Amino acid sequence: MTIASNSNSGQPVSMDKRRAASELAHRYKRPLIIAAAQYAEHCCFIKQRDTAYKEKSTIEFAREMFSYVDCCTINSKIDALINIDGFLAF
Secondary structure, eight states, X not given: OBSEEGGGTTEEXXXXXXXXXXXXXXXXXXXXXXXXXXXXXXHHHXXXXXXXXXXXXXXXXXXXXXXXXXXXXXXXXXXXXXSSOOEEEO
């Protein structure tokens, strides 16, 4: 799963869709991996647009988002502005 839908102009994937994808993957005993590039920006976007998350802090939102997945990848060239690859975290 990705943080943002590139087919939808880079709009963030809603928390409801993240939760549903997690439930589906785990029902079929499959790991859910998230491509988490630019996750902080998208946490802020969803906080601004989803009334259920308006009062939550960005860190609370990020913790919930990552609680639905089994591992994540992050491209360090995008997020950390460094010239090496990214990482895979379980």
